[in-house]
Amino acid sequence: MTMDRRSVLKHLGGVGVIGALAGCVGVQKQNEQSTQSDSGATEGGNSKATEMESSGPAGTAKAWYQLSDTEVPLREEALQTFNDQTKHTLDGSDISNLKKKTTSAIPAGQGPTTFEWAHDWGGDYYQRNFVVDKSDALSVSLxxxxxxxxxxxxxxxxxxGLPHSAETVALIYNTEMVDSAPETVSEMKSVMEEYHDPESGMYGLSCPFDGYFVSAWAQAFGGYYFDHEKETQLGINIDATVKGFQFALDNLVPYMPNDPTYGPQAAAFAEGNAPLAINGPWYLSTLNEKGIDYGVSKLPAPEGGKPTPYTGITMWYFSKAMEADNASTQAALDFIEWYTTNEDILLRNAKEQGAVPVLERIATSDELPDAVQGFSQAVQQGVPMxxxxxxxxxxTPVKDALTKAFNGDADVATAMDEAAKTVRSNWE
Incomplete structure (x- = not known):
């Protein structure tokens, strides 16, 4: 199972999850040499465009992406802006099953010049020669x-590729119940204890209990899931990781609904039946629809540890088609560099879609909406998947093990030992 929230959440029920997908992908940026315009995204980036007019032939390139309906208009507007400001032509296509399409079209020589997705496809696609290294061709510093x-x-x-937005989980709090975000897990527990009353349909916390949502605590005390540079690459059953899983089981689970899956957990907070939630930016449109007044903050610190959630980085990949040194490759590269550094578009998407910027100079900007600032702070806590x-x-083995531990069917250490055996067997 490949973990990406689009593939996972689109199959989930409850609390308008599908509609919530509008919240997180689509950050767009202006080249750092561009002149900023007060008139909005459609007029930014002229200095980079002028540079491109005077160097090399015009090119046509294909850009593929998979977006929700609410994200498409801003993407099409960005593509049109680039085309209007340059001699290049970027043809964009919204693809319903991007993974299936890219894995079949790229090796057949019929794929896009560039495509957009989270970074966790990177290793697989690079090893399969679906994407290529363009480090020597970049004019944007990493x-x-x-x-x-x-x-x-x-x-x-x-x-x-080059990145344009990030996502992770953060602490979301109901401002009608909680005056300010708790900064420590001890403070968080005080809030949860005050409101937790399952017999009355109230809970202290809403948090899906799987490997992604629990990663912050699993990695809070030096643990990790996988690190290909370590001698013990698989870390799900080492002492430090088990300690983190156990911490979540002891300190969070007692205040949660008794079903660990996304739908029931997300519903508790969205229906106003919990003061706190741990969830991602895609969840905010659901809360807006439900009329919940909320704030967003980085995750509280456990005693002796540091919450370290997994983050996803959405990027424009350098597809295999960019291996050739031609006008199409240059068009795609010019677009990617323009898009990933366009501050005007980035700020607009943060305000309209809840996107979290990864452009260093505005990643924690006061211009970002409060909720986006909260998620941005949580991203700073985390590490990329x-x-x-x-x-x-x-x-999948981690999820199955956590479900067993959540339901009391196995202790964490035993469940993770079994999960580790399954993972190693699958590797073989």
Whole structure:
């Protein structure tokens, strides 16, 4: 199972999850040399466009992406702006099953020049020669982006795309119940204890209990799931990781609804039946629809540890078609560099779609909406999900083990030992 929230959430029921997908992908940025315009996204980026007019022939390139209905108009507007300001032509297509389409079209020589998705496809696609290294062709420094985003777009020393937004889970609190976000888990427990009353349909916390949502605590005390550079690559059953899982089981689960899956957990907070939730930016449109007054903050710190959630970095990949040194490749590269550094569009998407920027100079800007600032702070706490192909075999066994622990069917250490055996068997 490959973990990406679009593939996972679109199959979930309850609390308008499908509608919530509008909340997180689509950050767009202006080149750092561009002149900023007060008139909005459609007039930004002229200095970069002028540079492109005077260098090389015009090119036509294909850009593929998979977006929700509410995200498409801004994407099409960005493409039109680029085309209007340059001699190039970028043809964009919204693809309903991007993974299936890219894995069949790219090796057949019929794929896009560039495509957009989270970074966790990177290792698999690079090893299969679906994407290529363009580090020598870039005019944008990787220092332009946050450290986590820069890490995410590289695999085995190759730069396989440029990033434009991030997502992770953060603490969401009902401002009608909680005056300010708790800064420690101890403070968080005080809030949860005050409201937790299952017999009355009230809970202290809403939080899906699987490997992605629990990663912050699993990695809070030095644990990890997978690290291909470590001698013990698989870390799900090492002492530090088990300690983190146990911490979540002891300190969070007692205040949650008794079903660990996304729908029931998300519903508790969205229906006003919990003061706190741990969820991602895609959840905010559901809360807006439900009329919940909320705030967003980074995750509270446990005593002796540091919450370290997994982050996803959405990027424009350098597809295999960009291996050739031609006008089409240059058109795609010019577009990617323009798009991933366009501040005007980035800020607009943050305000309209809840997108979390990874452009360093505005990643924590006061211009970002309060909720986006909260998620941005949580992103700073986190680490990118491993992009190595081996990670694909880790998610499902971890989820199954956590479900057993949640339901009291096995202790955490035993469940994770069994999960580790399953993962290693799948690797073989």
């Amino acid at each position: 220092d332009t982006f946050t450290d986590g985003a820069t890490e995410a777009i590289q695999f085995d020393g190759a730069t396989i 491993p992009a190595h192909p081996k990670m694909n075999a880790v998610w």
